[in-house]
Amino acid sequence: MPAWTFGHQRQCWQNGGREHCVADDPVFRAMEGDLFNLYPAVGEVNGDRANFNYGMAQGVQPQYGQCSTKIDFQERTAEPRDDVKGLVARVTFYMFDRYALNMSRQQQQLLMAWDQQHPVTAWELERDRRIASVVGYSNPFVSGERHWTSGYKPVGDGVVSRLPAPQTAPVAPTETNDHKLSSKGAIIGNRNSHVYHLPEGCPSYGKVSPKNQVHFASEAEAKAAGFTKAGNCSN
Numbered sequence: 001m002p003a004w005t006f007g008h009q010r011q012c013w014q015n016g017g018r019e020h021c022v023a024d025d026p027v028f029r030a031m032e033g034d035l036f037n038l039y040p041a042v043g044e045v046n047g048d049r050a051n052f053n054y055g056m057a058q059g060v061q062p063q064y065g066q067c068s069t070k071i072d073f074q075e076r077t078a079e080p081r082d083d084v085k086g087l088v089a090r091v092t093f094y095m096f097d098r099y100a101l102n103m104s105r106q107q108q109q110l111l112m113a114w115d116q117q118h119p120v121t122a123w124e125l126e127r128d129r130r131i132a133s134v135v136g137y138s139n140p141f142v143s144g145e146r147h148w149t150s151g152y153k154p155v156g157d158g159v160v161s162r163l164p165a166p167q168t169a170p171v172a173p174t175e176t177n178d179h180k181l182s183s184k185g186a187i188i189g190n191r192n193s194h195v196y197h198l199p200e201g202c203p204s205y206g207k208v209s210p211k212n213q214v215h216f217a218s219e220a221e222a223k224a225a226g227f228t229k230a231g232n233c234s235n
Contacts, residue, residue: 004051030226052078086118090141093148100156136228189214196222202233
């Protein structure tokens with residue numbers, strides 16, 4: 001699911017595009033780094049797909065050698081190869097459901113058909129299990145906990161409010177277990193792994209690269225943004 005697809009439904013995108021969302025919107029950052037939505041892709045195919053909706057690319061000839069994905073540039077439509085159509089549908093359902101996004105009726109009908117025609121595979125279940133072991137929850141459309149039907153109302157369990165502005169002056173950094181504590185937020189999350197670290201009891205607290213840091217004022221905010229506590233934390 002391209003960043004544009006979910007980003008343009010966020011106010012931050014209207015205020016300044018992707019760069020503004022990355023800097024100012026924890027929900028966008030959670031969507032952008034959501035492991036369920038990240039898949040390796042052939043660069044040319046991914047680039048040609050752009051932000052096109054999914055659809056049936058009727059009459060389009062093979063374009064990418066052994067990769068049978070089709071892109072209809074005139075209709076701005078992308079049709080993935082058959083063996084991933086079900087996977088594509090369930091990941092899209094997950095993203096729209098978790099982040100309370102709006103999907104057109106036409107797109108829903110197409111993806112519901114793909115979901116039915118291409119059931120969950122053994123590898124899809126294994127991938128879901130591996131990601132769940134990191135983030136602490138499964139894609140409910142893969143595990144069978146939820147089913148997208150006509151008129152489905154997204155749950156939005158990954159949506160949180162914008163982080164509140166600090167109410168007090170920043171506290172000077174101190175040292176704990178030889179790791180520097182951040183004055184930007186008591187809890188540090190890693191935007192790549194979606195794991196957060198506490199200032200006490202988490203050995204990797206000071207090891208998250210600054211460019212990957214996401215700061216939270218509480219564990220509740222971190223969990224609401226889709227982050228889970230690092231497994232090596234002692235508390």
